[in-house]
Amino acid sequence: MQREQTKRLPKALPNEMIRPSEHPLAGLSSLSKVMRYHRGQEICGPGQPALDLYQVVSGAAGSCISRSEGRRQIIGLLLPGDFYGFSTHKDLDFGLEAVTEYTQLAVYPFQKVQRAAESDPRIAGALYQMAFEAKTRLEAQLLILGRTTAVEKVGSFLLEMVDRLADRLPEGHHDKVILPISRYDIADYLAISVETVSRSLTDLKKCGAISLKGTRSVRIVDRHALENSDGFGERPT
Amino acid sequence: MQREQTKRLPKALPNEMIRPSEHPLAGLSSLSKVMRYHRGQEICGPGQPALDLYQVVSGAAGSCISRSEGRRQIIGLLLPGDFYGFSTHKDLDFGLEAVTEYTQLAVYPFQKVQRAAESDPRIAGALYQMAFEAKTRLEAQLLILGRTTAVEKVGSFLLEMVDRLADRLPEGHHDKVILPISRYDIADYLAISVETVSRSLTDLKKCGAISLKGTRSVRIVDRHALENSDGFGERPT
DNA sequence: CGGGACTTTGAAACCCTTCAATGCCAGTGG
């Protein structure tokens, strides 16, 4: 379980790193230490109280829950810069799991951060900001899950990924994404089956809404078609 | 639009009122004023910055968004005691709408609360707590939307309602709920069609998992059957 | 009593899931 160094770690992609200065707990960076995780590795298990506060530095992590039927659901996807674990007591029993190779997390002792917040309103504000952003992400995910067809869900998901990741790419590449997660993870995130994810991507490609290079690299060709891919126009018989 | 007093307002049900002392902003109650709304009435529109902080006193409210296709989605259901509107700037363009007759909201000027939080760590903590609870509610809703079948979604929804409302009922009635919202609203909350909601409730009744008195009063008969109503056992031919 | 909104039920079309099989790619070991 702790063979962090046994496998050769691929180098992080340029859009996967956060710049150290941009996070709101910059003043507390001395409290944190950076941990590395492999794909699928559990970062903190469900049930146990979340004593730590995490920030994704590179890669991606998901807070997962596994149902009785054996299905897994990803409740929230954390990308570089996102925080997790600011729970006052219990966090609905989610586990945190790395979903990308070379996922790096900055780990803060939550109690110390909380104590710092009591004396420094700016840190309290940063904590509040973090919770608020987590709430915003969940709302966005809820909007996606609320769509009716699978093609719409996958389309909205791609747009979300572009919006959340593309600002780390150089100018002129804001329509490309390298998906940080597998088809299986997308399926668990959208609460649909893997096969449907694959079929939806194929459909979107055939429609000319996106183009794929390999399995992970996606380019948005027709953003408007993705936004309302309800019943996507005319198909040639 | 502002005929608040023209209709006779039914008296609030016992489980719909919050006790004034229990909310975390008790010290700021002098800043707030209580507003009344009718079912379907818009409390604050989408797009405009949320300048106010709301707490539901009685009834229920939902933050809604309407899609291009004409469908509506309810992103978060606010019950007595719940807060809404603590946005730092923009709140993803949701509108807030009363979904029950005689919905009462306590309205706080957000800027003043925020200023109070800067000098009083306890208020800052309360603000944080509110954002955290909103996040928890969204996670629970996400778990429900993630279920596969409609019967599961409706079953989980009923359990959520019981858990969030029943503690206001007297001892021994923790298995009954008076649903604060209509079938249409349930449909928009669960992102399924009204007909499917109705059919699911009928199925659950036939299975003996619940019993209905009228359309709004539900009693949980077999909680276990609701929790994992995946494929609900044997049905008599 | 009638209107209107809400609720329920039915039938057909459509979409998604499931089961199954194949293809693809990287890492491993002979």
Added chain:
DNA sequence: CCACTGGCATTGAAGGGTTTCAAAGTCCCG
């Protein structure tokens, strides 16, 4: 070096669930 293995991805076909359209039933209120 190459075949092999395992995980990931894609595609097909059958079955089941949901949506949509339609209509009837219910309840409240004027």
